Amino acid sequence: SAVAVPSTIDGYKVTKIGASAFKNNKNLYSVTMPNSVTEIGNYAFERCKNLSNIKLPSNITTLGIYVFKGCDALNNVSIPDSVTTIGSQAFYGCDTLSDAQLGIGVKEIPDSAFRQCPSLVEITLPRYCTKVASNAFAENTKMTKVTVFPSMTSIENNSFSYPAKMTMRGVLGSYAQTYAKNRNMTFEAINNP
Numbered sequence: 012s013a014v015a016v017p018s019t020i021d022g023y024k025v026t027k028i029g030a031s032a033f034k035n036n037k038n039l040y041s042v043t044m045p046n047s048v049t050e051i052g053n054y055a056f057e058r059c060k061n062l063s064n065i066k067l068p069s070n071i072t073t074l075g076i077y078v079f080k081g082c083d084a085l086n087n088v089s090i091p092d093s094v095t096t097i098g099s100q101a102f103y104g105c106d107t108l109s110d111a112q113l114g115i116g117v118k119e120i121p122d123s124a125f126r127q128c129p130s131l132v133e134i135t136l137p138r139y140c141t142k143v144a145s146n147a148f149a150e151n152t153k154m155t156k157v158t159v160f161p162s163m164t165s166i167e168n169n170s171f172s173y174p175a176k177m178t179m180r181g182v183l184g185s186y187a188q189t190y191a192k193n194r195n196m197t198f199e200a201i202n203n204p
Contacts, residue, residue: 012038018045028055030075037061040084044068051078053098060084067091072116074101083107086130090114097121099144102128113137120147120170129153138162143170156180158201159187166190 014033018025025045030052033039041064042056048068053075056062063084067074069091076098079085087110088102095116100123102108109130113120117137122144125131133156134148140159143166148154150172157171158180166186171177174194181187183200191198 013041014039014043016042016044016048018047026050028052030054031057033059035059040064042066046070049073049093051075053077054080056082058082067094069093072096074098076100077103080104086110088112090117092116097124099123100126104128106130113140115139118142120144122146123149126150133157136160136163141165143167145169148172159185159190161185161187163187168194171196 024047026047027050031054034054034057036059039059040061046068049070050073054077056079057077058081061084062082070093072093073096077100080100080103083106085105086107089112092114093116094114099121102125103123104127107130108128115137118140119142123146126146126149129152131151132153135158138160139162141162141164145167147170155176156178161182163186174196178197178199179187179191180199180201188198
């Protein structure tokens with residue numbers, strides 16, 4: 012089924028998708044939400060195995076923990092610039108997720124956020140992102156490329172599981188280069204954007 016969340020219910024503006032709202036719904040394949048929604052609660056779409064199409068509202072600021080965990084049909088996600096908070100394990104175990112665009116508001120990639128996403132080949136971290144938490148991109152067997160901007164100050168050793176087959180793109184002399192060297196990653200210099 013395709014679900015269109017209304018902008019008002021009984022005269023009240025819809026601003027949040029509640030915790031566990033659609034959790035384990037095997038029949039859900041598409042969701043549209045009004046721009047009045049600013050928050051998607053914890054576990055809201057967890058294990059919606061057939062959810063393949065989701066467009067996040069342009070004013071959304073918060074994605075809860077486990078929010079799309081185990082959404083195996085979700086092959087792409089675009090996180091709007093308005094998002095400042097992504098919960099732990101938000102996209103953990105999304106088997107077909109091959110394209111993840113992260114908006115400029117995201118300052119930190121939380122633990123296990125994109126863990127066990129076997130179709131994810133590359134990621135560009137947001138320009139003002141400063142931290143990548145533990146296991147953020149762990150066990151991503153196809154991941155070979157990450158682009159990091161000079162704002163980055165902290166990436167955990169286990170954020171990426173297969174450093175030997177990865178290329179880290181970053182600015183010469185930045186933290187990204189130091190990290191790549193310490194983890195035996197290939198480093199590719201990019202011009203400061």
